Amino acid sequence: MLDLIEPFMQWMPESLANVSIIVMKITALLVPLLLGVAYLTLAERKVIGYIQVRIGPNRVGPRGLLQPIADALKLLTKEIILPSSANRFLFLVGPVLAIAPAVAAWAVIPFDDGMVIADVNAGLLYILAMTSMGVYGVIIAGWASNSKYAFLGALRSAAQIVSYEIAMGFAIVGVLLAAGSLNIGEIVLAQQGGVWQWFWLPLLPLFFIYFISGVAETNRAPFDVAEGESEIVAGFHVEYSGMAFAVFFLAEYANMILVAALTSLLFWGGWLSPLEGILPASVFDIAVIGALLGPGIHWFLLKTAFFLFVFLWLRATFPRYRYDQIMRLGWKVFIPITIVWLLLVGWAVVDHWAPWFD
Amino acid sequence: MSSEEIIFYAFSAILIFAAGMVITIRNPVFAALSLVLAFFTSAALWILLEAEFLGLTLVLVYVGAVMVLFLFVVMMLDINLAVLKEGFAKYLPFGAVVAIIMLAQLAVIVGPKQFGLDKFANPVAQGVEYSNTKELGRQLYTDYLYPFEIAAVILLVAIIAAIALTMRKRVKRQTMQPEQQVQVKRNERVRLVKMPAEKKL
Numbered sequence: 001m002l003d004l005i006e007p008f009m010q011w012m013p014e015s016l017a018n019v020s021i022i023v024m025k026i027t028a029l030l031v032p033l034l035l036g037v038a039y040l041t042l043a044e045r046k047v048i049g050y051i052q053v054r055i056g057p058n059r060v061g062p063r064g065l066l067q068p069i070a071d072a073l074k075l076l077t078k079e080i081i082l083p084s085s086a087n088r089f090l091f092l093v094g095p096v097l098a099i100a101p102a103v104a105a106w107a108v109i110p111f112d113d114g115m116v117i118a119d120v121n122a123g124l125l126y127i128l129a130m131t132s133m134g135v136y137g138v139i140i141a142g143w144a145s146n147s148k149y150a151f152l153g154a155l156r157s158a159a160q161i162v163s164y165e166i167a168m169g170f171a172i173v174g175v176l177l178a179a180g181s182l183n184i185g186e187i188v189l190a191q192q193g194g195v196w197q198w199f200w201l202p203l204l205p206l207f208f209i210y211f212i213s214g215v216a217e218t219n220r221a222p223f224d225v226a227e228g229e230s231e232i233v234a235g236f237h238v239e240y241s242g243m244a245f246a247v248f249f250l251a252e253y254a255n256m257i258l259v260a261a262l263t264s265l266l267f268w269g270g271w272l273s274p275l276e277g278i279l280p281a282s283v284f285d286i287a288v289i290g291a292l293l294g295p296g297i298h299w300f301l302l303k304t305a306f307f308l309f310v311f312l313w314l315r316a317t318f319p320r321y322r323y324d325q326i327m328r329l330g331w332k333v334f335i336p337i338t339i340v341w342l343l344l345v346g347w348a349v350v351d352h353w354a355p356w357f358d
Numbered sequence: 359m360s361s362e363e364i365i366f367y368a369f370s371a372i373l374i375f376a377a378g379m380v381i382t383i384r385n386p387v388f389a390a391l392s393l394v395l396a397f398f399t400s401a402a403l404w405i406l407l408e409a410e411f412l413g414l415t416l417v418l419v420y421v422g423a424v425m426v427l428f429l430f431v432v433m434m435l436d437i438n439l440a441v442l443k444e445g446f447a448k449y450l451p452f453g454a455v456v457a458i459i460m461l462a463q464l465a466v467i468v469g470p471k472q473f474g475l476d477k478f479a480n481p482v483a484q485g486v487e488y489s490n491t492k493e494l495g496r497q498l499y500t501d502y503l504y505p506f507e508i509a510a511v512i513l514l515v516a517i518i519a520a521i522a523l524t525m526r527k528r529v530k531r532q533t534m535q536p537e538q539q540v541q542v543k544r545n546e547r548v549r550l551v552k553m554p555a556e557k558k559l
Contacts, residue, residue, distance in 0.1 A: 132421070
């Protein structure tokens, strides 16, 4: 791709050309991501609809396919109401602080071998740092709204995110112990060699803990006490309307996609094909079929889509947790399990357990 | 100016501005948020020095956890600025003396005599393959193993002490047993009673 663009950039000074290539890469990532977010909302309504024996949205466009576009147009044209005696500046900064880290974290996500915007050494650490920034959007929005419901929602979600971050961090430490690297591309490459080599098997408890903590971190059901319609209306974004509300929505769904993508990268081999090690190696050299069956971006997208489905499935299946039970699960169940499993993984790595850590 | 210099000066300017805001701004929430900005920009400066592990950990620990809890507390407090400013004039002379002494001490210690540019060689620029994280880990667990472990134990003691200090045994404590709650059966909670719909007179 880049070879095609380069001749057109000859006239630019080198630094400007570099910056414009980066901007192009960012656009190439963000446009599909935001489209994915839009259609994830449709998928959510459809999936939950089918689970509840309804058909979901089916009026706008063929089979309801234009529903997200209609929703976006509606939200764009609605008025953004500033509550009286709300802190104007922080009220408007809140949504920005929610979406910026959600989008920035995508910089280090590899979609295929080398297909990544920033191939940094400490990629995983960068992800952790960025996702931990997301909580500011929630807290600031809740405080600046000058509403009790919003503030209660903000406090709940801040406490929840801070507690589950520890379990999540420990699960990620397990992955980096097993892979011996913080670079996400190298973590995927360390899992090469078929389904049984992927880290979900040696790190099974960590995989479950990571995913469940991810659900809790994104404030999704059954951990969505931050929104808790039944007791605090809609939590931290009660006072938001129009596009300001939509930005929170975008951030939540972008974070969901991020957690799903990370789960598939860290535990399920990312872009690696599950057929490796099952089919003979000669199959992957066949012209079109080989490319489809072999490793590639389609496997990554497929795995991500599956984990997104699990997000929706969980939401349609489980009732909301009680707040003290959420805290108990995070602090008293997940953190001890991760610590024990970390010791085990450390031992296995030092002892070079075949077939994973040889 | 190279692009690195531009980035450095831009971030330094933001850092100094944010640090100034922390101590001058009146609203405590804004002050805490300025501190967040200061941490974030200093993390960026550390990353510019190829210390990406330290920079990212600063964001992760201080911005992502410590400052969140800090903000939490500041937002919950009902701070009355008028009360805080009471006696400002009375304490001003003493405070000024302390501030001047501290400034003088700082000037002596951090001044150009000890930390001048001629005292330090430029840091060696490392290649792309160099991993600051790996290097740091190796240093911590070989050369600095004892200080590192001792620091960890001190922190652990602090955690336990903090918990022990705040744990007060209340006499009538109502706690839930989650194990029992999870294992509850329907028959323990619901009793089905058979009753005729109408009583025969």
